[in-house]
Amino acid sequence: MSKVLVTGAAGFIGAHLSKQLCLAGFQVIGIDNLNTYYTPQLKKDRLSTLENFDSFKFIEMDITDEVALQELAKEQVFDYVIHLAAQPGVRYSFEDPHSYIQNNYVGTFTLLNVFKDKNLKHFLMASSSSVYGNALDAPFAVATHNTDHPISLYAATKKGTESLAHTYAHCFGLPITALRFFTVYGPWGRPDMAVYKFTDKLYKGETIDYYGDGKPLRDYTYVDDIVTAIVKLTQTAPQSNYNIFNIGNNTPETVATLINTLEELTSQKAKLNPLPLPPGDVDKTCADVDPLKQHIGFHPATSLKKGLSQFVNWYKQYYNL
Numbered sequence: 078m079s080k081v082l083v084t085g086a087a088g089f090i091g092a093h094l095s096k097q098l099c100l101a102g103f104q105v106i107g108i109d110n111l112n113t114y115y116t117p118q119l120k121k122d123r124l125s126t127l128e129n130f131d132s133f134k135f136i137e138m139d140i141t142d143e144v145a146l147q148e149l150a151k152e153q154v155f156d157y158v159i160h161l162a163a164q165p166g167v168r169y170s171f172e173d174p175h176s177y178i179q180n181n182y183v184g185t186f187t188l189l190n191v192f193k194d195k196n197l198k199h200f201l202m203a204s205s206s207s208v209y210g211n212a213l214d215a216p217f218a219v220a221t222h223n224t225d226h227p228i229s230l231y232a233a234t235k236k237g238t239e240s241l242a243h244t245y246a247h248c249f250g251l252p253i254t255a256l257r258f259f260t261v262y263g264p265w266g267r268p269d270m271a272v273y274k275f276t277d278k279l280y281k282g283e284t285i286d287y288y289g290d291g292k293p294l295r296d297y298t299y300v301d302d303i304v305t306a307i308v309k310l311t312q313t314a315p316q317s318n319y320n321i322f323n324i325g326n327n328t329p330e331t332v333a334t335l336i337n338t339l340e341e342l343t344s345q346k347a348k349l350n351p352l353p354l355p356p357g358d359v360d361k362t363c364a365d366v367d368p369l370k371q372h373i374g375f376h377p378a379t380s381l382k383k384g385l386s387q388f389v390n391w392y393k394q395y396y397n398l
């Protein structure tokens with residue numbers, strides 16, 4: 078049975094991924110520091126959904142703790158590392174810039190440094206669509222779009238981790254794939270993200286901050302589509318030592334459409350507070366997913382309406398509405 082280390086396993090994508098990996102027959106060790114960027118109770122509740130899998134084990138651990146990671150790598154022989162732990166969010170970098178450098182840059186360096194000589198079959202890691210900055214011509218393609226001009230500290234650290242990864246792939250022959258995720262949403266989602274925040278405010282009758290007249294476009298990608306792609310990439314030999322793929326939906330929608338659809342699904346009317354787009358936020362995102370289609374036959378299968386309906390159902394169940 079292949080063994081996978083998933084970092085950020087109590088996180089939104091990490092918990093979904095850990096479950097799918099167990100169902101696909103992998104043995105999974107998940108680590109997470111359960112930090113308080115958003116309520117750790119949600120992280121613990123996600124972990125409780127994994128309790129029934131004998132092939133899943135959780136260890137509370139910080140990825141910047143090199144000694145603890147070295148111990149773990151001595152005790153266990155991993156075939157794969159899937160690195161999702163990070164300080165996410167664009168706007169929070171104005172409040173706590175250090176957490177981005179520490180968790181994203183130093184954390185990724187620490188993992189790469191520990192696993193550079195452990196004969197991994199593949200090291201996969203989360204990057205982000207934010208590395209494209211305010212690129213104009215959509216869809217954004219790995220091969221043609223410049224990523225030298227990030228416009229948020231979050232994006233800068235993600236771009237920095239891609240550079241670190243390239244160096245480790247080149248110098249140590251470690252096969253690495255960086256995955257640029259595009260606005261992931263779904264059940265157990267992050268409370269700091271639009272889908273969760275808007276749903277929460279709709280049910281509580283609170284006002285929604287409505288940036289840029291609802292015009293910003295986002296390539297909302299359902300979590301199951303992201304996770305299916307990651308599992309397939311884990312089961313497929315990497316094309317070369319260093320690879321980058323977009324994982325997105327290739328169907329951008331406006332924030333206005335997002336709110337309208339959530340209004341319909343919750344049967345609530347939104348109260349909107351119009352505001353300019355904050356610094357760091359980009360105007361649009363849209364993924365070119367053709368290379369991923371060619372490599373693993375990836376097809377995003379979930380429409381925004383279907384995915385939002387799954388989210389709203391989960392939200393109602395979780396909060397007993």
Ligand SMILES: NC(=O)c1ccc[n+]([C@@H]2O[C@H](COP(=O)([O-])OP(=O)(O)OC[C@H]3O[C@@H](n4cnc5c(N)ncnc54)[C@H](O)[C@@H]3O)[C@@H](O)[C@H]2O)c1
Pocket residue numbers: 084085086087088089090091108109110111112120138139140141160161162163164165166179180184203204205206257258259260261262267
């Ligand atoms: N959700 C999205 O839309 C999206 C988009 C692009 C990229 N990403 C990337 O995907 C990955 C997963 O995102 P998510 O939405 O699941 O976020 P999340 O915050 O729900 O999950 C990240 C997890 O990492 C943990 N963590 C953070 N720092 C850590 C550290 N130093 N040591 C151990 N654990 C630590 C957190 O406690 C959290 O549980 C992140 O790398 C994120 O940057 C997410």
